[in-house]
Amino acid sequence: xxxxxxxxxxxxxxxxxxxxxxxxxxxxxxxxxxxxxxxxxxxxxxxxxxxxxxxxxxxxxxxxxxxxxxxxxxxxxxxxxxxxxxxxxxxxxxxxxxxxxxxxxxxxxxxxxxxxxxxxxxxxxxxxxxxxxxxxxxxxxxxxxxxxxxxxxxxxxxxxxxxxxxxxxxxxxxxxxxxxxxxxxxxxxxxxxxxxxxxxxxxxxxxxxxxxxxxxxxxxxxxxxxxxxxxxxxxxxxxxxxxxxxxxxxxxxxxxxxxxxxxxxxxxxxxxxxxxxxxxx
Amino acid sequence: xxxxxxxxxxxxxxxxxxxxxxxxxxxxxxxxxxxxxxxxxxxxxxxxxxxxxxxxxxxxxxxxxxxxxxxxxxxxxxxxxxxxxxxxxxxxxxxxxxxxxxxxxxxxxxxxxxxxxxxxxxxxxxxxxxxxxxxxxxxxxxxxxxxxxxxxxxxxxxxxxxxxxxx
Numbered sequence: 001x002x003x004x005x006x007x008x009x010x011x012x013x014x015x016x017x018x019x020x021x022x023x024x025x026x027x028x029x030x031x032x033x034x035x036x037x038x039x040x041x042x043x044x045x046x047x048x049x050x051x052x053x054x055x056x057x058x059x060x061x062x063x064x065x066x067x068x069x070x071x072x073x074x075x076x077x078x079x080x081x082x083x084x085x086x087x088x089x090x091x092x093x094x095x096x097x098x099x100x101x102x103x104x105x106x107x108x109x110x111x112x113x114x115x116x117x118x119x120x121x122x123x124x125x126x127x128x129x130x131x132x133x134x135x136x137x138x139x140x141x142x143x144x145x146x147x148x149x150x151x152x153x154x155x156x157x158x159x160x161x162x163x164x165x166x167x168x169x170x171x172x173x174x175x176x177x178x179x180x181x182x183x184x185x186x187x188x189x190x191x192x193x194x195x196x197x198x199x200x201x202x203x204x205x206x207x208x209x210x211x212x213x214x215x216x217x218x219x220x221x222x223x224x225x226x227x228x229x230x231x232x233x234x235x236x237x238x239x240x241x242x243x244x245x246x247x248x249x250x251x252x253x254x255x256x257x258x259x260x261x262x263x264x265x266x267x268x269x270x271x272x273x274x275x276x277x278x279x280x281x
Numbered sequence: 282x283x284x285x286x287x288x289x290x291x292x293x294x295x296x297x298x299x300x301x302x303x304x305x306x307x308x309x310x311x312x313x314x315x316x317x318x319x320x321x322x323x324x325x326x327x328x329x330x331x332x333x334x335x336x337x338x339x340x341x342x343x344x345x346x347x348x349x350x351x352x353x354x355x356x357x358x359x360x361x362x363x364x365x366x367x368x369x370x371x372x373x374x375x376x377x378x379x380x381x382x383x384x385x386x387x388x389x390x391x392x393x394x395x396x397x398x399x400x401x402x403x404x405x406x407x408x409x410x411x412x413x414x415x416x417x418x419x420x421x422x423x424x425x426x427x428x429x430x431x432x433x434x435x436x437x438x439x440x441x442x443x444x445x446x447x448x
Binding site for chain 1: 298302314335336342346348349353360361
């Protein structure tokens with residue numbers, strides 16, 4: 001025992017090196033469990049504050065573009081409203097009269113305070129947190145399409161996985177015929193992702209619109225993902241490999257909306273019952 | 282002693298902020314992503330005890346990790362270069378009189394500092410990028426990224442020595 005202690009003292013640098021490396025690598029490989037400790041991700045108070053200050057300075061540079069986008073979206077929404085036959089100017093009645101209005105979803109506006117596109121796992125940090133009603137696993141969209149999903153939330157900031165993150169995939173479908181598959185980013189080009197699991201007999205053409213399928217409780221159905229840029233038929237497979245040009249420009253992103261699905265607890269409960277059932281059998 | 286503590290403490294904070302707010306926001310191109318915060322580990326005095334080097338390296342790596350949501354990879358790479366630092370210093374300074382208490386550019390010859398920086402930066406980037414991509418399937422693409430980013434980091438670090446950190 002004494003000789004062991006003497007050995008450890010003599011080689012304390014090496015022992016410490018092994019200890020610290022083990023700790024660091026444990027963090028790398030048990031990524032999710034470590035990140036649940038909210039102070040170990042960018043949504044914590046210090047990093048959130050730093051990114052907010054940074055954003056308050058650099059945010060001015062993109063204002064022209066943001067204003068243009070907001071005006072465009074306003075125009076689009078106004079057009080949608082005016083074209084509804086039973087539209088009246090009373091806001092209370094809009095909610096009652098619109099047949100397609102689905103009160104299941106609620107949108108919380110937020111601002112991106114940090115973002116990246118060139119790493120294999122890209123994350124975004126938002127300036128809203130649990131105080132504003134944001135919870136983990138809510139969807140994030142912008143006016144031009146799907147952006148990501150919320151990962152961890154602190155009191156006033158939240159960290160989300162961007163669509164440019166190989167750690168998750170979304171369920172997407174072809175708008176014209178409803179066939180759905182899963183969309184995964186390949187880790188190289190921030191403008192394109194790959195849609196797989198679309199069977200070969202389906203009619204696919206360049207320029208087709210790809211949107212969310214609504215099969216997950218994160219995103220509503222019909223949110224734009226992108227357009228088909230090219231496709232190939234890999235040898236020996238029954239599925240296309242479709243390149244989708246993403247509609248969101250991730251390099252130039254500032255204002256987003258976080259989607260709350262109010263029916264989510266109910267859906268999850270049903271899922272849980274199904275899972276338990278399967279395990280019981 | 283207190284003066285030193287403040288100086289290195291300030292350097293720690295400034296380097297982390299420059300890293301996450303400037304170099305990681307301004308993406309030069311898809312391939313280049315310089316990491317210059319390891320300048321902190323490079324510039325610690327030669328007589329710094331090994332355990333302190335590694336603990337400080339771990340802390341600065343972890344700080345960058347928290348900002349970038351890449352838990353563990355910067356910490357692992359920085360601890361490694363902190364561990365090999367005494368070895369690198371003793372192997373590239375061939376004569377005893379070459380050694381200086383401070384491994385900065387001002388106190389040493391340009392070539393000495395350049396090779397010191399090059400070895401440390403390349404080792405750090407090598408571990409960092411392969412740990413991040415964690416696959417050898419894009420071996421050469423990743424290697425190209427490492428090379429280009431290393432060159433850029435070395436350039437920025439040497440340049441920073443000319444401009445600031447001169448005391």
